[in-house]
Amino acid sequence: MTYISAPPSAPAHGHSGSDWGDDGPPPEGLGQAIDLKRLIAVFRRRLKLFTAIVLLVLAVAIVVTVRATPLYTATANLMIDTRKENVVDAEAVLSGLTADTGVVDTEVEILKSRHLAETVVDTLKLTEDPEFNPSLRAPGVLQSVAGGVASLFGAAAPDAARARLSAIEAQKVKEEVVDTVLSRLSIRRAGLTYVMSIGFASEDPAKAARIANTFADRYLLDQLDAKFDATRQANEWLNGRLSDLRIEVQQAEAAVEQYRTANNLLSASGATLTEQEISTYNQQLATVRAQQAEAEARLRTARAQLASGSTGDDVGEALGSQVVQTLRAQRATVSGRVADLTSRYGPRHPDMLRAQRELSDIDTQIQAEIQRIISNLEAQAQVARERTASMANSLGGARGALAANNAAGVRLNELERNAESSRTLYQSFLDRFKETSAQEGIQQSDARIVSRAAIPTAPSSPNVPLNLALGLVLAIGAGLAMIVLAEMLDSGLTTGEDIERRFNLPHLGSVPILSSVAEPADRHETPVDYVLKRPLSSFTEAIRALRASILYSRIGQDIKVIALTSALPGEGKTTTAICLGRVAAQSGARVILVDCDLRRRNVNRLLGVEPEQGLLEVLNRSASLETAIHHDAASGLTVLPLAKNSFTPKDVFGSEAMTQLLAQLRSAYDLVILDTAPVLAVADTRILAAHADAVVFLTLWRKTPEKAISNALKLLSQSGSHVAGIAMTQVDMVAQSRYGYGDAGYYYGDYKKYYAN
Incomplete structure (x- = not known):
């Protein structure tokens, strides 16, 4: 098989998964500054993606700018x-x-x-x-078709x-x-x-x-x-309000007049008729009282003169009487004639007697006239008294009416105040209506x-420099966002730091992909042959580092039986196991490799052997261990393979025979390597891993999903296996040295010349 791996890592220092404590390792970056080198490494690792996104976004920005319509x-x-013109001195309805x-x-x-x-x-x-x-x-083709379909369906509407x-x-x-x-x-x-x-x-x-x-x-x-509408609405409202107020004023004034009439509170020249009547009565009463006093004074004087023995001639009214004056003149004439007759005739003369009788008649008439004058004075005094009494009675009645009028005036004052307030309100609204009416047309x-806007001579859009600048900023932002997204979606392991941070397990080592460390002439070699051909190469040294990490993974305990496994198939377990066995055998140790993957038998394929007897036959007691093992002459490695077409549904790895076989191998060899099947694929691995002193968990560099690794480790933990740590396989040393900050492979460019290929 073509094998792919990653850079050598410094050996782990023998700490197990529990060495971090119950809570695991401290969170990355806690209490630390931002790791700029790590960020730079991430950027370098995603440089191609970043460049592609930046170029794509810039191209889109350029196309959009070029195709944009000038505006x-x-x-x-x-x-x-x-500043406002003040045409009329009136407050505006809608203020400025x-x-x-x-x-x-x-x-x-x-x-x-x-x-x-x-x-x-x-x-x-x-x-x-x-x-x-x-x-x-002008419609396009699609718009024309859509319009035709719409018109077709719309025709029946x-x-x-x-x-x-x-x-x-x-x-x-x-x-x-x-x-x-x-x-x-x-x-x-x-x-x-x-x-x-x-x-x-x-x-x-x-x-x-x-x-x-x-x-x-x-x-x-x-x-x-807005101002015209406000003024017009104000005028309409004021006009309607004025109509209501006008009716209220009329009703209030009518109520005042009706109350005046009903309560006889009529007035003239600012005073009520009753008040004017009392004033007249007072004046007339004073006059008649003066007249009464004068008449009574004349009567008393006349009576006093008569009482003093006067004949009444000296009474004032008698002195002024024409009758008395006439009679007095006649008496003077007769008295003169009596005196003349006395001198000529005696007292008994008829002429004398006639004259005396005439004089006596005149005196009688004078006294009668005086008595009539006295009687007239008495009558005048009586009339004056009666006139005074009548005037006093009339004045008293008028005063009683005035008191009633004053009591009724309280309500009249209230009605007058209401009428006055209505008139005042009506007048204020009328004045405001005239003001707002005068404002119409001068708002x-x-x-x-x-x-005013002038016709522009140059387009304002698109702004090519600005668009390109914004496009560049957007492109860089999109590129960085894609880097972040890619890192978030990348669930594979890249460095030993990732292993320790995510799974709380030691990083045992990194096995490189051969094409990244071998010379061009040796890149056709398989890794299992390359470790023999180039024992001093960086690839072989990575295997030695892995072996050292495994042997010292449990301080104070001998590591003799190790099981190599992974979460998924194709992660380089068999290749790593053979390389590890050959390197250990070359160092002088007695090493045996046991092929425990019953379904694949990759050891046979890589070593080029097809034995008739193997592991299952040894466990079934159909063959002895000595006849089933195969010796690798090139390295001194002993291999217990699987025979061709051998398979059993039985649980052979949990059997007593397997336990006895491992005990036999532990005593006969310095190192027993178990090449097992993937944990998630086959349950046999969990049973077999419990018999090993240490389990080496292999993961494919940047490929194996983190979730798969977590599930596999959980299954191994449930079986009681001791997972010594995790090793990465198929690590690209060139990429790791360029991007893998935090791992020993980052410095591969500095120490690769140390190796002799």
Whole structure:
């Protein structure tokens, strides 16, 4: 067979799997710095993969860059305007924007909004532009076939269903166009300023400028529309509210008047009628009281004069009476005539008597007139008293009415306050309505265009240097990711450090693949012949190192019986066993190799022998050990092979005969090598391994899965076998010296000249 192996390793120092303790070896890297050399070794090991991935990604980036459609970016600049024209001195319904950072960032997000993009799409009818609507582009072959099939199946659909589908498709197309427009749009704020840049990329430079300017225009119009809508809604609400308030004012005022009328609280010139009436009564009462006092004073004076003996001539009213004055004049005339008659006639003269009677009549009339005047004074005094009493009664009634009116005025005041508050509220709303009505048509945008987008003269995309740089970064990242992925998926063992870290077992050695260490002229040789032909070669030295590691794997105990096994077939057990036996025999030891693989008999094939008697015949007592063994004349190795076509279903390795045979071989030879079958394939190996002083577990370099090794070691542990350690076979020394940091093979380039091939 063609045998493949790996670099020689320093012998293990005889520690077994339990030497690490119950918890196993300390985790790799614990308390240590990052192992840069190990990382470099991993990178070197995966350099080809890394290079391939980097070249592939770079090629894709170059192809994408070359095939990309050139795009032109036009930019318009807007600024949040902090200065406002104050046309009318009235508070706006929708206040202007403040120019702080949060507001500017918010406006940037509004510029990125889907609503604004939809407005631009509708304004410029971009759904009819093939650049943004892929369905308007010339269809390819697959699209044509798909369209034909769709139309074929859609022909039988009802018209209403087709109309609904058309509406849905139209909306879907519009949404896709909006998504495309948003992907081409770039909004950014210039540092911490109030300036916002609107950039848009298109295949057509003029179209890019037009769309960027439309975004700026629609943004300003949306601001104005928002203010117009807010003002209009405020006016509509104020108008409706004014109608309600007007009704409330009317109802409140009507309630006041109704209450006034119902409670006789009518007023004029700011005072109620009752108050005015009381004021009049007070004035009139004062007048009549004065008149009463005057009449009573005249009456008392006249009575006092009469009581003092006066004839009444000196009474004031009599002095002023025309009748009394006339009578007094007549009496004076008659009195003059009586005096004249007295001088001429005697007292009994008829003329004298007539004159005296006439004088007496006049006096009687004067007294009667005076009595009438006194009686008139009494009547006037009585009338004055009655007038005063009547006026006082009227004043008292008016005061009673005023008290009732004052009690009713409490409720009237409440109604008047309600009416006044309704009037005040109505007036404030009316004033605000007039202000907001005056604002319509003079609203200002909170931003202004600093510079409109100009038609770009050079494409902004693809940016070849940037794309290549990003492609290189992405390629390196992908290459490194693939290295990490490959290392994660690589479950094989590469170095002795891997063995000790993963399985808590010693690394016994590494057997190289012959093609990696032999001279070109010797690469056709088989490993079992090469150890004899080149005893001083690095390959033979690797076998010696393996033998030494095995012999010293159990300090203080002799290792005479060793079993070589593996997890899977084809991992170099037989080749390693023969090489190990020949090297040990050449050193002067008595060595016997027992072929225990009943299904393969690879020892016969490698040594070129076909014996008639072998191991099974010895165990069956049909042949003696001396007749069954074969002597390797070239090396002095003794071999107990398997006879041709020999097989038995019996458990021969667990028999007493096998135990006796091993005891016989242990006493007759210095080293007994058991070439066994794979652990996972054949159960016999676990029985046989329990009889060995040490089990050497072989694994194929970078090939044997870690899970298979773990399962095999678990089975050996359950059988009570002592696994001395793990050795790697078919190690590529060239690759190991290049990549295998952490293993002695890493330094193969330094010591390979030490060997003589």
